Amino acid sequence: DQQVKQNSPSLSVQEGRISILNCDYTNSMFDYFLWYKKYPAEGPTFLISISSIKDKNEDGRFTVFLNKSAKHLSLHIVPSQPGDSAVYFCAAPAIIQGAQKLVFGQGTRLTINP
Amino acid sequence: DTAVSQTPKYLVTQMGNDKSIKCEQNLGHDTMYWYKQDSKKFLKIMFSYNNKELIINETVPNRFSPKSPDKAHLNLHINSLELGDSAVYFCASSLRGGRGGYTFGSGTRLTVV
Numbered sequence: 001d002q003q004v005k006q007n008s009p010s011l012s013v014q015e016g017r018i019s020i021l022n023c024d025y026t027n028s029m030f031d032y033f034l035w036y037k038k039y040p041a042e043g044p045t046f047l048i049s050i051s052s053i054k055d056k057n058e059d060g061r062f063t064v065f066l067n068k069s070a071k072h073l074s075l076h077i078v079p080s081q082p083g084d085s086a087v088y089f090c091a092a093p094a095i096i097q098g099a100q101k102l103v104f105g106q107g108t109r110l111t112i113n114p
Numbered sequence: 115d116t117a118v119s120q121t122p123k124y125l126v127t128q129m130g131n132d133k134s135i136k137c138e139q140n141l142g143h144d145t146m147y148w149y150k151q152d153s154k155k156f157l158k159i160m161f162s163y164n165n166k167e168l169i170i171n172e173t174v175p176n177r178f179s180p181k182s183p184d185k186a187h188l189n190l191h192i193n194s195l196e197l198g199d200s201a202v203y204f205c206a207s208s209l210r211g212g213r214g215g216y217t218f219g220s221g222t223r224l225t226v227v
Contacts (some may be wrong), residue, residue: 044218099169101159101170101172102216
């Protein structure tokens, strides 16, 4: 039962252009969402989050949009830079056994081409 | 000054062996987790501990036994290793409730041959 889904395993974007990574979810009770970035041989690192009461959160080159009616969120990176090449995971907090856990999508590998 | 450190980074072992992965965090967090990233790249929670107490045990074979001697450490012991246990295991920590997000270690790549 995959509550958070990223249907694009990979994305290739030219340097300087906009990168858009998408995520869909099934549980309308999620009260916030997070994006993590992962380089090879490293653990995921927190990038940006958004509360379910908002539809947009911006942090520098990174903006996350939330469409609750569609149960969809997206991460926009503009302008894209070579250092943005990584795997991006979206995540949301689910309650299981009375405790919170983060559930993750399967990730999208972003490649920024010079 | 690594925030969440896990050792070893790589582990190659034969089927049937018993192995341990150690994790330590110096962030003052009170909740720690083990996640498994399988061959399909899904990150799935295995265990969660809060202040040394097990709070999540997510349908993991009982060959996997976490141990938390204190709230800064969460080790993972695996008995009778099987080929299907090959994966990358990530330790993470957070404040209780996880609202500030999780901090992950760099992962342990376990290969069972």
